[in-house]
Amino acid sequence: xxxxxxxxxxxxxxxxxxxxxxxxxxxxxxxxxxxxxxxxxxxxxxxxxxxxxxxxxxxxxxxxxxxxxxxxxxxxxxxxxxxxxxxxxxxxxxxxxxxxxxxxxxxxxxxxxxxxxxxxxxxxxxxxxxxxxxxxxxxxxxxxxxxxxxxxxxxxxxxxxxxxxxxxxxxxxxxxxxxxxxxx
Numbered sequence: 256x257x258x259x260x261x262x263x264x265x266x267x268x269x270x271x272x273x274x275x276x277x278x279x280x281x282x283x284x285x286x287x288x289x290x291x292x293x294x295x296x297x298x299x300x301x302x303x304x305x306x307x308x309x310x311x312x313x314x315x316x317x318x319x320x321x322x323x324x325x326x327x328x329x330x331x332x333x334x335x336x337x338x339x340x341x342x343x344x345x346x347x348x349x350x351x352x353x354x355x356x357x358x359x360x361x362x363x364x365x366x367x368x369x370x371x372x373x374x375x376x377x378x379x380x381x382x383x384x385x386x387x388x389x390x391x392x393x394x395x396x397x398x399x400x401x402x403x404x405x406x407x408x409x410x411x412x413x414x415x416x417x418x419x420x421x422x423x424x425x426x427x428x429x430x431x432x433x434x435x436x437x438x439x
Contacts, residue, residue: 358414
């Protein structure tokens with residue numbers, strides 16, 4: 256099941272990452288504390304193969320420290336062709352370092368290691384002297400409870416590998432995503 260999920264997310268992510276990046280560059284700055292501002296940057300696409308795709312703006316752009324380690328952080332909601340909802344945090348870690356960070360674990364604020372991490376791809380970009388640039392694409396599936404709880408208290412996760420990094424996604428981001436769910 257994990258392999259199927261990884262392939263599913265990888266196909267969707269690869270197809271959309273260019274579109275997401277291009278559309279994000281053309282919009283006004285985001286006030287990350289305002290669900291209205293975030294809502295204005297949410298994209299909803301219907302795909303004949305994968306279903307309805309909803310993705311929030313690139314949270315990696317919310318502060319300088321985050322954007323130095325991550326090129327992309329998106330919350331995605333996928334309603335597949337069978338009507339099932341899937342929630343995923345897509346992370347693209349692009350960083351300069353001397354070795355891979357090899358992120359493979361996600362821990363929530365309570366210290367539970369119950370957030371599975373799927374490594375979608377790893378790419379080494381040519382080195383200059385002793386520092387190289389690395390890129391790791393990750394997907395962290397969330398169940399609806401985590402997604403809904405995020406709208407109350409945000410999501411505080413630490414991704415771990417050879418190095419650790421804490422990512423705090425505010426409740427306003429999740430509220431904006433919840434508000435984007437269309438009534439049927």
